Amino acid sequence: MYYCFSFYHDKYHGRQTANGEIYRKGKLTAAHKTLPFGTKVKVTNLQNGKKVKVRINDRGPFVGGRIIDLSKKAARRIDMLDAGVAPVEIKYR
Known part of the structure; x- marks a missing residue:
């Protein structure tokens, strides 16, 4: 599957996610x-x-056309911090 994704802004660090x-x-x-x-x-x-x-622990993103938000560490691993969004393939079991 091909989707656009983004990553969490630093302002969310320390806040509670949807799963607690x-x-x-x-x-x-x-x-x-x-x-x-x-x-x-x-x-x-x-x-x-x-x-x-990555492991899903939150709900979102709530921006049209985006399917997944990554943590900053995950975004860094796939080298997309500067762009902010990128097309991705998502696979899960």
């Missing part, structure tokens, strides 16, 4: 509108082929 955890920008987590909490997802940046595995 505290968001930590240094963890490999993500927000998705419908996937169950705890689902592990592999996200591939289609612009550079870099991949990261």
Whole structure:
């Protein structure tokens, strides 16, 4: 599946996520509108082929055309911090 994604802004660090955890920008987590909490997802940046595995622990994004929000650490792993958004492929079990 191909989707555009973004990452959490630093202002959310330390706030509670939808599943009750505290968001930590240094963890490999993500927000998705419908996937169950705890689902592990592999996200591939289609612009550079870099991949990261994250765990869903929040709901969102709530911006049209976006399907997943990554933690800052996850976004850094696939080299998309400067762009802010990127086309991705999402795979999950």
